[in-house]
Amino acid sequence: MLTNREILEKITAAQKEAAELIMHAHGILAEIKTGHRDVVTEFDRKVQELLIERLSTALPGAAFFCEENSRRDSLEAEHVFIIDPIDGTMNFVRGFHHSAISVAYMSRGELLAASVYNPYVQECFTATKGEGAWLNGRPISASYLPLSESVVCCGTSPYNPELADSTFELIKKAFIAGLDIRREGSAALDMCSAAAGRAGVYFEPSVSLWDVAAGMLIVNEAGGRCCCLDGSPLPLDGRKSSVVAGGSQAVSDFLALVKA
Ligand code: 2AM
Ligand code: CA
Numbered sequence: 052m053l054t055n056r057e058i059l060e061k062i063t064a065a066q067k068e069a070a071e072l073i074m075h076a077h078g079i080l081a082e083i084k085t086g087h088r089d090v091v092t093e094f095d096r097k098v099q100e101l102l103i104e105r106l107s108t109a110l111p112g113a114a115f116f117c118e119e120n121s122r123r124d125s126l127e128a129e130h131v132f133i134i135d136p137i138d139g140t141m142n143f144v145r146g147f148h149h150s151a152i153s154v155a156y157m158s159r160g161e162l163l164a165a166s167v168y169n170p171y172v173q174e175c176f177t178a179t180k181g182e183g184a185w186l187n188g189r190p191i192s193a194s195y196l197p198l199s200e201s202v203v204c205c206g207t208s209p210y211n212p213e214l215a216d217s218t219f220e221l222i223k224k225a226f227i228a229g230l231d232i233r234r235e236g237s238a239a240l241d242m243c244s245a246a247a248g249r250a251g252v253y254f255e256p257s258v259s260l261w262d263v264a265a266g267m268l269i270v271n272e273a274g275g276r277c278c279c280l281d282g283s284p285l286p287l288d289g290r291k292s293s294v295v296a297g298g299s300q301a302v303s304d305f306l307a308l309v310k311a
Pocket of ligand 1: 090118135137138139140141206207208209210211236237238239255257258259262291
């Protein structure tokens with residue numbers, strides 16, 4: 052049986068191999084999934100296939116819960132990998148160079164190892180349960196600052212434009228209450244910015260489990276807090292949810308702002 056650290060090593064090795072597909076991608080064609088803002092490319096599928104292949108070899112019989120098509124196994128399996136092969140697909144398609152490969156390992160409903168790798172700047176955010184969170188092997192911690200001294204990362208949940216009014220109202224409130232806002236386009240990397248204390252808070256009104264599963268463990272292990280916009284725990288059963296993550300003071304300030 053592999054330890055959580057050993058599983059993390061298998062994940063990061065597979066991510067770094069798959070990152071070559073992203074870095075050498077050319078002729079990127081976006082195919083529409085649920086709507087014109089929700090797209091996929093052949094590279095999303097190739098990265099996912101490579102990760103499934105490598106991680107199945109590392110942990111035979113493991114289940115997979117992935118963003119792209121085919122694999123949505125049970126999240127209650129003893130060994131399950133939650134994969135977003137390219138988080139920030141629109142950034143990837145448009146050449147913004149801000150996307151990540153996000154992989155979480157969960158066993159019996161508990162997140163135990165996680166890695167988010169941004170190949171453009173070679174930043175690898177990792178965590179194992181109870182052991183801490185790291186950026187390229189160095190420990191990271193969430194911010195201790197209040198919202199008033201925080202940069203706030205936000206997401207706009209582009210696949211749900213019906214949420215736009217409430218989202219932009221909240222973004223305006225956060226801009227006024229905090230230092231400034233950022234909208235960078237990858238939920239997984241926004242979670243890691245919160246874990247590393249770059250952003251005091253990240254929030255988005257609707258995300259999928261594969262967008263944030265790895266980031267959840269990384270934020271928690273960095274001493275931060277993550278929850279839904281109403282303060283309830285983030286679901287791990289595959290439902291979409293809202294998300295708030297960051298340093299505990301800034302998150303509680305932000306939750307008060309949501310209610311105000
Ligand atoms: P993707 O790039 O893998 O598709 C952008 O707001 C971020 O949130 C990206 O990480 C994107 O993932 C994801 N995302 C955007 N809109 C979403 C929605 N309505 N529901 C779930 N995830 C969403
Ligand atoms: Ca995603």
